Amino acid sequence: MNETPTAATATERVSLGLPRRVAITGGASGIGLACAKLYLEAGASVGIIGRSQAKLDAAAASLADAAASGGGSIVSVAADVADEAAMAAALSDISTRIGGLDALVVSAGVALETGLLVPEASVESFRKTLEVNVLGAFIATKAALPHLANTEAATITIIGSDSGFVAVPGMVAYNASKGAIVQLTRALAVELYETHGIRVNSVAPSIVDTPMARHDLGDELMDNPNFPLQSAEDIAWSVAYLSSRRARAVNGHTMLSDFGYTGKSSFPA
Numbered sequence: 001m002n003e004t005p006t007a008a009t010a011t012e013r014v015s016l017g018l019p020r021r022v023a024i025t026g027g028a029s030g031i032g033l034a035c036a037k038l039y040l041e042a043g044a045s046v047g048i049i050g051r052s053q054a055k056l057d058a059a060a061a062s063l064a065d066a067a068a069s070g071g072g073s074i075v076s077v078a079a080d081v082a083d084e085a086a087m088a089a090a091l092s093d094i095s096t097r098i099g100g101l102d103a104l105v106v107s108a109g110v111a112l113e114t115g116l117l118v119p120e121a122s123v124e125s126f127r128k129t130l131e132v133n134v135l136g137a138f139i140a141t142k143a144a145l146p147h148l149a150n151t152e153a154a155t156i157t158i159i160g161s162d163s164g165f166v167a168v169p170g171m172v173a174y175n176a177s178k179g180a181i182v183q184l185t186r187a188l189a190v191e192l193y194e195t196h197g198i199r200v201n202s203v204a205p206s207i208v209d210t211p212m213a214r215h216d217l218g219d220e221l222m223d224n225p226n227f228p229l230q231s232a233e234d235i236a237w238s239v240a241y242l243s244s245r246r247a248r249a250v251n252g253h254t255m256l257s258d259f260g261y262t263g264k265s266s267f268p269a
């Protein structure tokens with residue numbers, strides 16, 4: 001029976017019920033960094049993972065105020081998401097240091113050889129793209145599972161892309177990898193909810209103002225975009241909602257965040 005929340009304050013009524021202990025791959029920059037900031041400001045403790053310790057240290061320093069304002073802590077561990085042993089050690093380390101794990105955010109990803117058409121695109125870069133973007137998401141999930149399994153209402157949220165739904169020439173490997181994330185999300189969601197009560201969802205953004213997009217498109221275009229551009233913080237809010245208790249029935253879903261672009265018909269209205 002639903003109880004009228006008369007005793008709740010307005011703040012409590014709009015509270016999302018966010019996770020308190022969060023691990024984030026790719027947390028040293030872009031979308032992962034924005035997620036870390038949002039969770040920290042909401043009072044969570046956060047562990048960020050990336051390959052470069054220097055980038056992790058700089059990110060942790062930039063997050064110190066957010067951690068102080070929320071009262072949680074920020075820790076970092078260097079690991080490559082494609083390295084199963086390193087990721088198992090990293091998730092274990094983070095879980096120990098922040099007192100367990102309620103949520104995993106998978107934001108580590110690469111876009112390699114962007115713009116190269118099929119005749120020039122290398123098999124090696126196609127393989128690397130799948131290894132980081134798809135296998136890396138699976139490895140991170142596997143590494144987090146023993147820790148998430150010990151908590152109630154645990155979640156995994158993966159950053160996919162609108163590139164899993166629409167394509168442009170010169171992005172074949174990236175498009176394939178993000179298409180795979182849609183079904184990886186669904187498959188993990190179905191299995192892990194049944195076996196561990198863990199929800200798995202993803203967010204699929206169009207272009208976001210991050211170092212990756214600036215590297216691919218250049219500062220001039222990113223500063224004067226002729227396309228709708230969103231911020232890393234926009235994506236962090238979608239991630240936060242999907243990982244919150246308010247989304248307890250949402251599982252296996254890929255949330256497009258693209259200003260409605262992929263919903264548009266070719267009908268000439």
Ligand SMILES: NC(=O)c1ccc[n+]([C@@H]2O[C@H](COP(=O)([O-])OP(=O)(O)OC[C@H]3O[C@@H](n4cnc5c(N)ncnc54)[C@H](OP(=O)(O)O)[C@@H]3O)[C@@H](O)[C@H]2O)c1
Pocket residue numbers: 025026027028029030031032049050051052053055079080081082107108109110111132136159160161162204205206207208209210211212213
């Ligand atoms: N920006 C966009 O327009 C956009 C749009 C749709 C989807 N996305 C997706 O959003 C996610 C985050 O990207 P972003 O835009 O925030 O880019 P970003 O700023 O380049 O962040 C990606 C992060 O992933 C880490 N990373 C890359 N390879 C890794 C590996 N093998 N192991 C561990 N960490 C690794 C990088 O850190 P290190 O270099 O230190 O490892 C970096 O911090 C990606 O999956 C991307 O495909 C981005």
